[in-house]
Amino acid sequence: MNKKTTGNEMWGGRFSAGPSAIMEEINASIDVDKRLWREDIAGSKAHAAMLAQRGIISAEDHAEIARGLSQIGDEIEAGTFNFSAALEDIHMNIEARLKEIIGEAAGRLHTARSRNDQVATDFRLWCRQTCQDMDTALAGLQATLARRAEAEAATIMPGFTHLQSAQPVTFGHHCLAYVEMFARDRGRFQDARKRLNESPLGAAALAGTSFDIDRQATAAALAFDKPMANSLDAVSARDFAAELLAACAICATHISRLSEEIVIWSSAQFGFITLSDDFSTGSSIMPQKKNPDAAELCRAKSGRIIGDLNGLLIMLKGLPLAYSKDMQEDKEQTFDAVDALALCLAAMTGMVASLHVNRPAMHSAAATGFSTATDLADWLVRTLGLPFRDAHHVTGALVAMAEQKGCDLPDLTLDEIQSVHSGVTDDVFSVLSVENSVASRMSYGGTAPENVRQQAALWIERLEGTAS
Numbered sequence: 001m002n003k004k005t006t007g008n009e010m011w012g013g014r015f016s017a018g019p020s021a022i023m024e025e026i027n028a029s030i031d032v033d034k035r036l037w038r039e040d041i042a043g044s045k046a047h048a049a050m051l052a053q054r055g056i057i058s059a060e061d062h063a064e065i066a067r068g069l070s071q072i073g074d075e076i077e078a079g080t081f082n083f084s085a086a087l088e089d090i091h092m093n094i095e096a097r098l099k100e101i102i103g104e105a106a107g108r109l110h111t112a113r114s115r116n117d118q119v120a121t122d123f124r125l126w127c128r129q130t131c132q133d134m135d136t137a138l139a140g141l142q143a144t145l146a147r148r149a150e151a152e153a154a155t156i157m158p159g160f161t162h163l164q165s166a167q168p169v170t171f172g173h174h175c176l177a178y179v180e181m182f183a184r185d186r187g188r189f190q191d192a193r194k195r196l197n198e199s200p201l202g203a204a205a206l207a208g209t210s211f212d213i214d215r216q217a218t219a220a221a222l223a224f225d226k227p228m229a230n231s232l233d234a235v236s237a238r239d240f241a242a243e244l245l246a247a248c249a250i251c252a253t254h255i256s257r258l259s260e261e262i263v264i265w266s267s268a269q270f271g272f273i274t275l276s277d278d279f280s281t282g283s284s285i286m287p288q289k290k291n292p293d294a295a296e297l298c299r300a301k302s303g304r305i306i307g308d309l310n311g312l313l314i315m316l317k318g319l320p321l322a323y324s325k326d327m328q329e330d331k332e333q334t335f336d337a338v339d340a341l342a343l344c345l346a347a348m349t350g351m352v353a354s355l356h357v358n359r360p361a362m363h364s365a366a367a368t369g370f371s372t373a374t375d376l377a378d379w380l381v382r383t384l385g386l387p388f389r390d391a392h393h394v395t396g397a398l399v400a401m402a403e404q405k406g407c408d409l410p411d412l413t414l415d416e417i418q419s420v421h422s423g424v425t426d427d428v429f430s431v432l433s434v435e436n437s438v439a440s441r442m443s444y445g446g447t448a449p450e451n452v453r454q455q456a457a458l459w460i461e462r463l464e465g466t467a468s
Helices: 021-027 030-053 059-078 090-108 115-151 171-196 215-221 231-236 239-265 293-316 325-354 359-366 373-384 388-405 414-418 426-431 434-440 449-463
Strands: 156-161 164-170
Touching (some): 030 059, 030 115, 030 215, 030 325, 059 090, 115 239, 115 325, 115 449, 156 171, 156 359, 156 434, 164 171, 164 359, 171 239, 171 449, 239 325, 293 325, 373 388, 373 434, 414 426, 426 434
């Protein structure tokens, strides 16, 4: 009896004809999931070793399978492997090539395994490594910001609320705010890694397998903490990818906020910083322009990453257990978000490391906009014993006076100040300078240069791995 050839020998026995060209195109994912080849080979090697240990396949077949998989890895690494859309995905591409190399023994590799648990395992392995990669990249950005904070611990700049001058802070303190944000981002990636580190391998299609396999062995071989306890959950869960993308989206939001500040600070109207040529572009028509395009693109990519998270959640929200082909769409969004965030982290690290700080411009801006008004109110409370609300009222009246005169608070005379409250002495001028203002903020977490130096040193020590 002649064997009829179908479009795919891996699953074609059920069908009398191959898929249409359109079906083949919509069904294929190899262009996306071929980046999982390392994980697929690692998972297959662990599975084959376990099958041999349990006596399900022979030691000879195991040796051949391991040899063939190693050869395939070398071919992909060298760029000589031929990826075929007709074979749908990375799993079938590798299995088909394995058969070409070692013959019929390749067919035994898929014993007690389905593509459902295979892809779930590969994807978890990839996401696990990504969590580690993101943690490393974020630590690099934190270290760059911490070193910048140490260098700019006494650089005074205006602190803003509502993008209006609020109180003087230091640029070092501002940098440390992002160090703290990115520390929480690292924590989210670390938490995601802990939760995803369970092995789906051995769950098979959805119900487990009748073969006497050892799921603990394959989990240990792949450095998972343990096998997943429910076969339905093992093949259908993608919350690990959603959690990874949620961590990416929050991190991207933090990068976007810093990007926005870099765009503002580098404008001619602010002039607080100058970006290096490495992270700027020019204009085709305006020769004076130096555009903060790297920062703007980081800001824009945050929307793309958030969109990838939304797309994944929307794809998952209506799926019944267990596996559905919809899940093929999980990897493109995850890969896209991770690639975008990795690029943003690298760009932001480079921008922060190479930017020039215009300290006089920052200081001048900090000394305007009545930024020491709160210091004046605090002085009235501390020295004259006024209730804070009364001190707030007196200070507001003095701000109005200075505004009417077109000057700032330190430029008022003592007589003018005493016309609002007679108890004020000339000691009040000691708190109206921006230097004294920032120096006085010694409370834990405050902007005083001494605080900033201490916190920056602690972070640098921690990030270099020498902290206890």
